[in-house]
Amino acid sequence: MNLVQVDSGDLSKLGRMIGQVADAQEVLHRKQDLLQSSIGQVADAQDQTKQELLELRREFHDYLRRDELRHNLQVAHTEIIQVRQELETDYGHFGEVRRLATGTLQALDVGIVTHGTMRSLTEELMLQTPRYWLAPALVAVAAWIRDDPALAQKALAEATRRDNDKAALFFALILRRNRRNEATARWLRQYTARQNPAKLSREFTVILDAVSQGAFGHESKPLVMAQMGGWYERLSGDRETVDRQVGRWAELLDTYRRRIDPRYTILAEISPTWPQLKELYEGATVHSEAEQKFRAMFTGPVPQSDDLRERVDDILNGLVTGYDVEEAPLRRREHELQEIVKAEGDKDVAAKAVQAAAPLHENTVDFLTLISNAAVGSGTSGASLGTRRFAVALAKDWIVQGAGRLEAANLSAQPAAVELEVEGWTDRIDATTREDDLVAGLAAHIDAETEAAVARVRFVGPPLTAAIVAGFGLIFALWSGLAHNVGLAVVLLVGAGLAGAWSGYQARGLPARRVELRRQGEQRKAVAVAQLRGGIAELVDLRTEWERELASAESLRTYLNGLTSAAFAGPAPDQRRGA
Template identity: 30%
Template sequence: MRPTPSPLGIAPPADSQGLGLASVLSTAGVPGGRQAQLLDSLAVRLEEQIDLLSSRVPSKQSSAQVGRVRTELQQLREEFLEFARRAELTANVQRAEIRIAQFSEQIDREFGRYRETRRMAAAMAHGRLSPEAALDEDVMTGAPRYWLAAATVALSAWAADDRALRDRATEEAVSRSADRSSLYFALVLRRRGRQAAALRWLASYLRCLDLSALGHDFPVVLDAVYRGAFGVGGIELLHGAFGQWRETLRGDKEAQSRLIHAWQQECESVRALSLSTEFPNLSAVSPQWPALDGVLSSARAKRVVIDTYAVPRGSVPASSGRLDAVLDEVLERLVSEYTAEELPLLRALDVNRSVVEHDGDLNAAARLPVADHAGAPPQRLETILAAVALNPAALDVSSGVQQLALTTCLEWFEEARDRFEREYRTAVPAEVQVKLELTRPPQPAASTIPDWTGSFTSPQAELEHALSEHWDRHGHELMASSARRLKALLVLLAVLVVAILFVFGWAAGVIALAAASVVGTVTSVTVRRRCGSVRELLSRSKEKSIRQLRAAAAELTDWWTEFRAAESAAGGARPSVEPLTLPVHRPSPAERPATAAETWYAP
């Protein structure tokens, strides 16, 4: 059967068998991008032929055919775009699946030992696996850069009393990551009741910390130690560590600047927005009110900060079952964290899985947050100390650790407070002025009463006298101006009467004189009444401005009283800020550098 020709005389391909153009191109193996170019080219040619046909055959039938062809062409274009979109999504899914397989295979090949080591370490830490199960040096050599592999072998060798392997594995673990290995040993040994050995590893952990990159669990461990998780010896170690950190911070100017800035920000955060409701008259008439407002707010804020952090010295709470759960969580995170080498591959794997989950929609996959396998970013020591001192509840640490942090940062807290004091004290204006916007009388007065400015450094009686004279002087000028206008009006009327008399004679002059007399009399009475109203208004406005001046002066006296009270109260609280006294850290025999054999004790 012959194919039906199109209205343009173009027959479809014989092998298309009723398929759409997109299907034909796809079957022919034409790439998606090339398909779009072919379709656009064909559309242009069809449009040209349609226009040519329309110009040559201007009949109703040809017009209907041309419209139908245009509709079919638009439908064909939409179908092809949808096909291209589906093909693109399918290609995205296929590429993502290929990458998932590649990344998964790479992770298994390069870090498969890491995953097995983490599983074994977690099981050993929680007693679900016998320590002897990991007694294989291949576990350590199979993951040559992973600290947990060597730490697991060391723990197994300790349980099996294999001292040679234990010492080698311990030194290898410490060389790979001293702080993580020390914390891992301390937590596991504490869990197994080996308090003396756990205490030595705790000392090693505190000594080996990188103070520029402390983990999220650092304040949690400090709080647990302070609350007695490692006994009195652990608390003594903690006090010594804080003392050593204070000495370290004294040699780091940048760290001191960050601490001072944190304390200044805390002082700024508790400042009142404005005290204008407390001093309504002073805030309304004094140009120096913004400075006065900031100074008193700052003085009060300093007092609030001192009251907030001048806490009494507390006792060390006893250890509780909650500590075990907290440290178990720390241990769980420690043995399950990924290494820096794994993180890029894991992120790439999650991104491609998201593409597959969204059926190849890259935009939708990009909007979905990717799991953060790295956890919270590391922070500097001064940042954590400031957070513990200023907001211990956010880190879920006790007030005792807050006191230690406050004591460690005390000298920089005082430096921040002194800077804060200097800033607002230098902002106290040397002269407080008063500027009154005086009432403008209504018409007919054309002139106005100018604003009055005075200084509160002058005695109150002088200010009131100067303001009263200002009102009297300008009020007299205002009345004189009204009298001059009335006099000018009467002169104008007289001139007008004389002019009429000379031009029109006596009869018209008498009539003009009578009219001028009436107009002058009415105008004079009206002006005098208005002047009386203005005089009364001026008197009331004068009394009101004097009362406002007195109220502002009284509020300025109250302001100085409040400022001196805030200053004296804050100054008297200075000694109570320091809740504890920390000794300079001097390593005890338990903290001295020890070999692997000296650090471990018999299982």
């Protein structure tokens, strides 16, 4: 009887424990509902955090790039100062002689400097610059002015010994300045007879200057024009020489690229073809940019004085202020640093500009290259605006061919299709692709991945094992109770209850997890589809802009072909009718 009472008490206690387990299970279910709601909020926060991290990564890369450009810019500015200090230290005394050159002539024009002062200054500079051709040239001029033929002859011989070509041009211009036209022609005839059109020195730009500014008279201008015409015809027949000019202009025009609009952001993220598309667009912008530069060059009159002496003085300045061979390495380095500054620290852009301008720094060039050098710019070549116009008109055929090469290369570089990659989905756009098909493909890809993720949410693994353990535990608990082993039965029953409660908790959460996965999949699909449509819209806009830019190549050709070199050979102010 006592045994039955004990058994009843234990069973009653076991019943209360089962009730407590059931209550705990209900609490767990309520907590599960709260947890699923929290999981949804965490998923939303996770998506937002992912986007913020991607944006932060882009900003970090942008920061690193800006910091690199800033560093390059600072170093370039510092090194420019050092190079210029070295130029001043090593060649500053050349500058004193250069400043005196035209100043001497202009002072004597107004008669406010005595011959004695002029002699003293020129002979002092002769001592200070023992290798420089301009110092004895100035001594010769001063001696000629005060009618000292013996000293003038000695100084002239020394000047021509140091640099025959520059001295010849210098004296020809001085004689022309004083309207000694026959003597000018003799000096120029002597000068041009010594020239090799395949190896001209940079000072020949002075000849182009004189032609474009009308500094030559009847005796000199036909001589020079005939000589240049012969050289032009001869070298234009050399295919290799012409190809070098065409290639040189293609490189130069390619530096006129305009950077792509920064509004294109989506396509850059979703298309592996983006670098090629960016290169294609920027390469097409060179034609409109080049036309703008040429039109600006030819807009407005060339400022020229009606006084022959002032025109010749401008050309003399170009001759005497041009740097000499000894300064060339430092001048080249200065130019490289200036290009880095101009490119705001971008060394790749600067390297292209330096490569395109490399012929400007050669000691000798062929006549066609010299024309191109003069057309490129006055800063390095020493050519005036009028000379640049004259040279561009001479070089127009090479410029047109160079632009044509760039146009052909740009057209041939078009990708057959544009690759797309969004959320692990890949496809391509070509001429036959429809946007709706791409969107449907992306949506189907994300739907398939979502359903695969949902399918993996099943009653398997630990929850199923726990349910089986609970079943066996219940069986063994009943068997132990029947065997009057109440202690073991209670332990097994509690264990089975806990395992069953946890398994039930997991089973009850499966539908909610599937719903959450589908919600996340729909959200992911909406974002991806919007990104795809945005990228396609950017691609359409980019192609439209590219076609418009490439079409401007025809406008550039038409403009250049309308230029005539004869129109930019200026008449002399003292011989307008016959020049």
